[in-house]
Amino acid sequence: MIEISRIDGQFRGWDELLALILSSFAYMEGVIDPPSSAHRLTLALLAQKARDEMAFIAKDGRSLVGCIFLKLELRCVYVGKLAVAPDRQGKGIGRRLLDVAETVAREHGVPALRLETRIELAANHAGFFRWGFLKTGENSHPGYARVTSIEMTKQLG
Incomplete structure (x- = not known):
């Protein structure tokens, strides 16, 4: 059974959390340019x-299987470092973590979620679209003349 909880001052699993993020972002190596900030x-x-953002983890028993970092902005909650263990992807964990993001947004009275995904990751774009996100912008990382990421937003009803 998956349990989701907020990281608090008692959290001691930083090694495991970093390993989870790196393993779930590993498929991007050699695919995206510039490389992921996860590195x-x-x-x-x-x-x-x-400490600066709101961080949540998903655990299955003692195993860390997912995480999400949320940053409250003026008109939305920014979703960052959404990660699910590679062997657990496609089982609804990411959706459950995004449900937490929606709850946080509603609790703070903001009407939307916002995220960025790399331009090369078409499968991610399609997944976020299925979850109700729409493309709302294109961005370039510093030093790049081409589009390197797209912004997607989900309006909450």
């Missing part, structure tokens, strides 16, 4: 990110 994460940076 710049350290244990200290990850702990700081969890």
